[in-house]
Amino acid sequence: MTARAARGIGLAGLLLAIALGLALGKPVLPLGLIRPPEWLVQPFADWINAAFYFLQNDLGLMALTRAFSGVVEWLLDVTANLLYGKSRWPNIGPIPWVVIAATAFMAGYALKGWRLAALSGGTFVWIALMGQWKWAMETLSVIVVATPFSVFLGLALGVLAWRSPRFERILNPILNVAQSLPHFAYMVPVVVFIGVGPKAGAIVTIIFSVPPMIRMTLLGLKKVPEEVIEAGKMAGTTRWQLLSRVRIPTARAEILIGVNQVIMQCLAMVVLASFIGMPGLGQKLLQLLQALKIGLSVEIGVTIVLLAITLDRLSKAWAFRLPEHGEPSAMWLRRNRLLVIWIGLCAVGFMLARFAPYFHEVERNQALSVAGPIDAAMDQLIRLIAPLTAWLRWFLITWVLIPMRDAYLWLPFTAVLTLLAALGWAVGGLRSALICVSYFALIALSGWWDRAMVTVYMVSISVLIAAAIGLPLGIWAARSPARAERTLLICDTAQTFPSFIYLIPVIMLFGVNDVAVVAAVVVFAAVPIVRYTIEGLCNVPSELVEAAEMSGATRRQTLWNVRLPMALPTMLVGANQSVMFSLFMVIIAAFIGTQDLGQEMQRALSSTDVGKGMVLGFAIAFMGLMTDHLITRWSEGRKRALGV
Amino acid sequence: MKSVSSILAGTAVLALLAPMALAEDSTDPIIIPLHNWSSQIVMSHVVGDVFASMGNAVEYVTTDSQAVYEAVRLGDVSLELEVWEGAFGASFDAAVAKGGIHAAGAHNAVTREDWWYPMWTKEACPGLPDWKALNDCAALFATPETGDKGRFLGGPVDWLKHDAEKVDALGMNFAVVNAGSAAAIWAELGAAEKTKTPIVVFNWTPNFAEAVWPGEFVEFPKWEPGCNEDPKVGMFPEKTYDCGNPATGYLKIAAWDGMKDKWPAAYATLTKVTLTNAQIAEMAKLVDIDGMEPEDAAKSWMDANPDVWKAWLN
Numbered sequence: 001m002t003a004r005a006a007r008g009i010g011l012a013g014l015l016l017a018i019a020l021g022l023a024l025g026k027p028v029l030p031l032g033l034i035r036p037p038e039w040l041v042q043p044f045a046d047w048i049n050a051a052f053y054f055l056q057n058d059l060g061l062m063a064l065t066r067a068f069s070g071v072v073e074w075l076l077d078v079t080a081n082l083l084y085g086k087s088r089w090p091n092i093g094p095i096p097w098v099v100i101a102a103t104a105f106m107a108g109y110a111l112k113g114w115r116l117a118a119l120s121g122g123t124f125v126w127i128a129l130m131g132q133w134k135w136a137m138e139t140l141s142v143i144v145v146a147t148p149f150s151v152f153l154g155l156a157l158g159v160l161a162w163r164s165p166r167f168e169r170i171l172n173p174i175l176n177v178a179q180s181l182p183h184f185a186y187m188v189p190v191v192v193f194i195g196v197g198p199k200a201g202a203i204v205t206i207i208f209s210v211p212p213m214i215r216m217t218l219l220g221l222k223k224v225p226e227e228v229i230e231a232g233k234m235a236g237t238t239r240w241q242l243l244s245r246v247r248i249p250t251a252r253a254e255i256l257i258g259v260n261q262v263i264m265q266c267l268a269m270v271v272l273a274s275f276i277g278m279p280g281l282g283q284k285l286l287q288l289l290q291a292l293k294i295g296l297s298v299e300i301g302v303t304i305v306l307l308a309i310t311l312d313r314l315s316k317a318w319a320f321r322l323p324e325h326g327e328p329s330a331m332w333l334r335r336n337r338l339l340v341i342w343i344g345l346c347a348v349g350f351m352l353a354r355f356a357p358y359f360h361e362v363e364r365n366q367a368l369s370v371a372g373p374i375d376a377a378m379d380q381l382i383r384l385i386a387p388l389t390a391w392l393r394w395f396l397i398t399w400v401l402i403p404m405r406d407a408y409l410w411l412p413f414t415a416v417l418t419l420l421a422a423l424g425w426a427v428g429g430l431r432s433a434l435i436c437v438s439y440f441a442l443i444a445l446s447g448w449w450d451r452a453m454v455t456v457y458m459v460s461i462s463v464l465i466a467a468a469i470g471l472p473l474g475i476w477a478a479r480s481p482a483r484a485e486r487t488l489l490i491c492d493t494a495q496t497f498p499s500f501i502y503l504i505p506v507i508m509l510f511g512v513n514d515v516a517v518v519a520a521v522v523v524f525a526a527v528p529i530v531r532y533t534i535e536g537l538c539n540v541p542s543e544l545v546e547a548a549e550m551s552g553a554t555r556r557q558t559l560w561n562v563r564l565p566m567a568l569p570t571m572l573v574g575a576n577q578s579v580m581f582s583l584f585m586v587i588i589a590a591f592i593g594t595q596d597l598g599q600e601m602q603r604a605l606s607s608t609d610v611g612k613g614m615v616l617g618f619a620i621a622f623m624g625l626m627t628d629h630l631i632t633r634w635s636e637g638r639k640r641a642l643g644v
Numbered sequence: 645m646k647s648v649s650s651i652l653a654g655t656a657v658l659a660l661l662a663p664m665a666l667a668e669d670s671t672d673p674i675i676i677p678l679h680n681w682s683s684q685i686v687m688s689h690v691v692g693d694v695f696a697s698m699g700n701a702v703e704y705v706t707t708d709s710q711a712v713y714e715a716v717r718l719g720d721v722s723l724e725l726e727v728w729e730g731a732f733g734a735s736f737d738a739a740v741a742k743g744g745i746h747a748a749g750a751h752n753a754v755t756r757e758d759w760w761y762p763m764w765t766k767e768a769c770p771g772l773p774d775w776k777a778l779n780d781c782a783a784l785f786a787t788p789e790t791g792d793k794g795r796f797l798g799g800p801v802d803w804l805k806h807d808a809e810k811v812d813a814l815g816m817n818f819a820v821v822n823a824g825s826a827a828a829i830w831a832e833l834g835a836a837e838k839t840k841t842p843i844v845v846f847n848w849t850p851n852f853a854e855a856v857w858p859g860e861f862v863e864f865p866k867w868e869p870g871c872n873e874d875p876k877v878g879m880f881p882e883k884t885y886d887c888g889n890p891a892t893g894y895l896k897i898a899a900w901d902g903m904k905d906k907w908p909a910a911y912a913t914l915t916k917v918t919l920t921n922a923q924i925a926e927m928a929k930l931v932d933i934d935g936m937e938p939e940d941a942a943k944s945w946m947d948a949n950p951d952v953w954k955a956w957l958n
Binding site: 195283286397398 | 677685720788800828829830832838
């Protein structure tokens with residue numbers, strides 16, 4: 001074992017030396033080793049476009065997708081009518097906001113009690129009073145259609161994959177890629193096949209949110225204990241009954257976590273889908289940001305966070321609620337007490353709305369607003385820290401970013417590939433080396449090498465800065481449980497807060513340049529690092545810490561020699577997510593102004609160039625997958641070494 | 645024959661008296677696209693409200709402002725109220741060439757897009773708006789990323805402006821930095837305003853920005869036909885792009901070819917829609933300065949200018 005490991009390190013060292021040689025010898029290298037030569041670059045985009053053209057026209061897939069989108073559209077019309085009164089069948093909406101708020105309140109109470117009731121009821125009251133009702137309902141009308149579609153599609157595919165190992169083998173790599181494709185890559189084909197508007201928004205949301213549902217269904221079904229199935233068989237179930245009555249209910253917890261993930265993904269898509277015509281909060285947010293209305297945008301951001309947290313807590317409460325078996329002898333009224341109260345509240349709500357329009361919908365001019373103070377505070381902040389940011393901008397650009405960027409672009413592509421091979425070899429031997437090289441070789445073949453390197457440079461500097469901020473913060477927060485809980489709540493909020501809102505303040509602080517991009521990305525990249533550092537440190541077995549303290553270790557020694565090494569595998573999961581989030585955010589940061597893959601992605605979206613959009617999407621996915629592979633392998637190795 | 649012409653005359657009279665009676669428009673909603681600048685959104689709501697007052701169903705979708713021409717062509721959306729020559733002329737022409745979309749009218753407005761500065765810049769560089777004076781002040785616009793050159797903040801690359809060529813042709817001591825979106829330009833302007841930092845950016849008219857930040861366009865050598873293609877035309881005989889942008893671009897209205905037959909009355913109204921620079925800037929101002937919602941801004945504009953939109957009805 002040790003001899004093999006030593007040989008592995010030796011080979012990795014050799015590869016590293018070759019990479020160094022290639023980099024240092026750049027002046028004498030033939031051009032073909034510095035950048036992929038013309039003949040090597042493959043027209044992937046044209047191939048994909050041809051394939052899409054074939055699907056769209058010759059296979060008549062267009063008719064199919066338009067038919068599917070017809071069904072989705074019909075459902076959207078129904079929810080749109082109920083929630084915000086769009087003139088469509090059944091023409092009975094809109095439901096007054098008091099009724100919906102009361103329903104949310106009762107749902108929270110029934111699932112978990114007063115605190116959840118206050119959160120979910122309060123969220124809808126906030127939305128109504130802030131005058132965002134119509135926009136929020138436009139968003140919700142899409143989410144309530146997209147979520148069930150994703151759940152059923154995910155459930156069906158998950159069951160299929162569980163049934164047939166061959167299907168699972170095909171599905172797995174597809175899911176891996178799908179989960180690392182940036183949001184925009186999904187949108188271009190949807191525009192071609194479906195068009196623009198709410199239905200396109202709903203469909204892109206469905207596609208984006210299905211993969212976690214499939215994953216969790218599969219995981220849940222695999223975990224069902226053999227005894228439960230035996231018991232089911234003994235009761236004489238058919239195969240369908242065994243699946244629907246035994247397996248799926250037993251896998252309930254995992255499946256419902258999948259549902260929860262679907263909801264979160266849907267809300268993450270809310271803002272981005274407005275680029276292809278999804279109405280609601282996202283669209284409004286973009287309009288307000290365009291006009292630099294930071295305060296009003298923050299109000300909408302808060303609404304999105306509140307909705308996300310409410311739906312998250314509600315679905316989790318539902319997932320972990322054990323089925324209740326009421327006493328059959330009790331009276332109907334007693335058993336359905338909450339239902340009766342809910343009906344009563346709704347009736348009161350409808351009455352109120354009838355007599356006072358305020359309770360039906362709060363008009364914009366009656367709405368409360370906290371935008372004024374937020375704008376004033378923002379203004380003060382910018383004035384106050386302007387000298388600091390000016391210095392920071394100068395320092396980072398002149399001494400860090402431009403040199404680093406130039407270095408990344410200067411490297412011959414062969415040196416980068418060899419370096420990755422060395423890294424792969426050191427972490428996981430030949431297989432990992434091959435995986436790393438092939439991902440990046442494909443990027444080289446696509447002809448987007450320079451832009452990809454700019455993306456890599458921005459992601460690596462952002463993750464470095466995020467780690468420099470996130471690690472100490474996580475260690476600090478992990479010292480007491482109360483502090484940890486509070487910090488985790490902040491993490492949740494920062495993560496669900498729509499990323500677009502960060503873009504305008506960072507431009508105002510740093511201007512249109514890479515510092516602004518990095519600043520926006522760091523916010524997102526730091527969150528998973530903080531989160532997993534806290535979780536890793538808090539879950540170190542207390543016996544170990546006590547043992548270390550008993551043997552006279554100082555707090556610093558305990559941290560460095562016991563707690564951090566034990567927490568490392570968990571922290572690596574955070575690093576992995578951090579890279580993933582950075583990749584997504586760098587793409588979105590194209591709206592600040594970058595010269596990387598994101599900028600090209602934006603262009604592909606506006607010219608509806610499917611092939612180009614997919615190629616760029618894959619290039620980004622490959623970067624994510626390679627990092628994922630390296631970190632997972634390394635973390636597995638660490639876990640084995642620690643014996644956990 | 646006589647009876648036919650009298651029927652025709654009768655219909656004509658009827659048409660004049662009651663345009664709605666003639667409107668055998670489809671009951672399907674007319675789909676109006678919205679983009680990310682306020683004048684277009686308000687104008688769309690004004691025209692949408694006019695259609696609604698004629699008994700048509702109207703719906704709005706938000707779309708990308710370049711991709712919209714493909715959507716109009718396919719009939720996914722019905723029309724487009726602001727086709728800017730400089731920004732969307734190429735996309736529009738490409739869609740026209742494919743078929744399915746045509747120009748249904750034009751606004752009585754000129755569009756101009758070029759280098760532009762807010763007024764506080766002029767205090768630091770009094771020779772403006774002349775481009776030579778701007779070039780002499782280049783150091784005022786220097787930033788860390790452009791070194792000792794002045795920075796010109798251009799629009800997104802896909803707007804296909806030839807600013808770098810212009811800098812080169814005129815031998816200016818400037819570097820072009822491209823913002824990723826219009827919002828990025830406004831954010832920089834907003835930040836520069838707080839510290840009164842000199843700044844020169846890409847801007848256009850009609851636009852809300854002229855109401856928020858008073859400013860002027862830089863006066864480059866006047867544009868003449870061929871100046872961008874033919875080196876001989878323009879100031880420097882060996883350079884192309886040695887001139888400013890045309891100061892009088894068109895602002896058209898585009899419609900889906902099928903609109904004429906599906907909603908004839910609404911289409912007839914659409915062909916009469918025409919607005920001036922001042923009216924368009926006023927629409928933008930209601931939203932961007934007065935903080936109204938676009939829907940409310942449309943209503944308020946219609947209340948203030950009834951004779952303008954009523955003229956479109958007959």
